[in-house]
Amino acid sequence: MSLSDPAEVRAHLIAAAAAGHALTYSELLEHLGYGFSRPKMRQLCKTLGAVDEQAATRGEPELAVLVVRQSDGLPGQGWWMADGGAIHGYSGPWVGPEAERFIRKLQQVAFDHWAMAPDEASG
Template sequence: MNIGDAADVRAHLVAAAAAGHPLTYSELLERLGHHFSRPRMRALCKTLAVVDEEAAERGEPELAVLVVRQSDGLPGQGWWIGGGGKPHGYTGPWEGPQAARFIRKLQQVTFDHWAMAESSPNG
């Protein structure tokens, strides 16, 4: 599958959101049929930006926040630089307990949205 296919990447993220769990970069790449490598991760990050732009246009919560590092469960530097917490009023650190609390809250918004969407008759 193509890492650059925003619709395919979105489908995997919506499924993860509806199930209420984030995915590591490696897990998402594996679901797309690829092994982890830095170049593939960078390509995936570009696609994640497109997925979030399209979600915003539809009035949906962001999905890229669900893609996290295996080491600490937080999004990578690209997410933070690409906007990250600023649209949500967060200007704290990108790592550590404060960042983890912020990310969990943001992820919960996405989980709640997709859990409700999946359970609705039109979902």
């Protein structure tokens, strides 16, 4: 398993989306066969960007929004800085209740899409 393989990471995220839940960075790294470390997390974040670029070209909802910090259940700073909120017209805080509502809406889009179309995961 490889942290730099978008297809591998995508498969785990689609499974989580179809099940209706987010994954922490640690959980996703564990699914990929790695323990948590900052360098591994940074490498994973680069791959998450590639996963979302591919999703956009397929007309699918983003998946990186499903990867969250254990501490507050929100994506990390890298997601926000990569225009995660801005591309959706969100300019609010990256933490707190407003951010939580915004993230839950985006996650629900992925949950709904993959709950209805899990067979697309292989595409």
